[in-house]
């Protein structure tokens with residue numbers, strides 16, 4: 575276990591915001607976590623779990639002890655006639671895990687290529703892209719309860735997955751023991767995910783319905799693409815429209831795509847015939863937040879060093895660098911201005927997607 579004091583967090587958040595952690599612990603194994611809990615001072619302190627830092631906005635220095643997850647390992651744990659079950663350490667880079675499964679001949683995660691962040695963060699916000707969500711390929715995960723030091727395993731139902739949501743994003747209701755977890759009980763700040771297992775079904779079937787992907791398939795003239803081809807196309811699509819955090823700091827989509835009732839949608843369409851909307855299986859209608867923000871004229875605009883990406887209005891970016899970086903406060907000022915515009919024009923409240931710390 576490595577403990578750092580007054581540790582810079584700028585290298586550890588993809589927005590590149592300059593902030594510090596009073597105490598940062600590099601966690602490389604479950605036993606490192608147990609060592610933290612056995613330490614009189616560290617055990618008592620509030621904790622903040624940091625994965626790849628790709629879905630957080632730091633609005634100041636972080637007082638809770640930062641547990642930086644660096645648990646590694648990728649392995650096939652089981653192969654049956656119906657699936658490959660693969661396990662990854664929480665500290666593996668998400669895309670390394672996707673690329674590794676494909677290289678081993680276990681397809682199924684290719685639509686989730688190039689999503690920034692780590693494996694341990696992937697269930698927290700139930701990452702999703704191009705027609706696949708993590709919950710579609712999820713088997714179980716192992717976590718450690720920071721209150722009791724107990725390790726436990728959760729299945730998909732216990733994780734309470736929703737659209738970019740899970741029990742790991744919600745504060746504990748207080749008092750309950752981790753065990754038979756009712757849906758909706760929060761585990762934020764209480765549970766640390768250590769390993770995630772994925773179920774990659776056999777026979778593999780490509781998921782191609784998404785417009786951008788279909789366009790690529792037709793352009794390439796390929797009837798039945800391989801998982802590797804889909805992976806390559808998705809990497810190209812993402813690189814073309816999303817900024818590389820190594821070059822321009824960002825946290826992916828900044829707002830969730832809002833859902834409205836068919837009545838609300840009909841009302842909006844009457845006023846805004848061009849609005850991008852998708853009917854959902856439950857009868858609600860999802861609107862493209864990027865389109866709403868774009869329609870309000872925000873694309874390419876900035877407030878201070880916080881900007882709206884030129885090619886995708888749903889992505890807020892850091893227009894500063896290094897010591898001259900954007901602050902979390904500036905990002906939130908821009909986010910609030912966007913929320914106000916969208917509310918005034920469409921009557922829709924956009925909800926931020928990253929965790930604001």
Ligand code: EPU
Nearest residue numbers: 703704705826827829830831850862864865868886887888
């Ligand atoms: N649009 C605009 N202007 C914009 C941005 C988008 O008009 O500036 C329109 C597009 O033309 C399109 C629609 O809005 O018709 C949707 O845009 P896009 O296909 O880019 O997808 P998205 O809904 O903006 C979601 C996820 C992404 C994921 C993509 C692909 C959320 C919040 N975002 O974006 O996930 O990569 O779909 O599946 O659900 C992330 O969560 O960080 C993320 C990048």
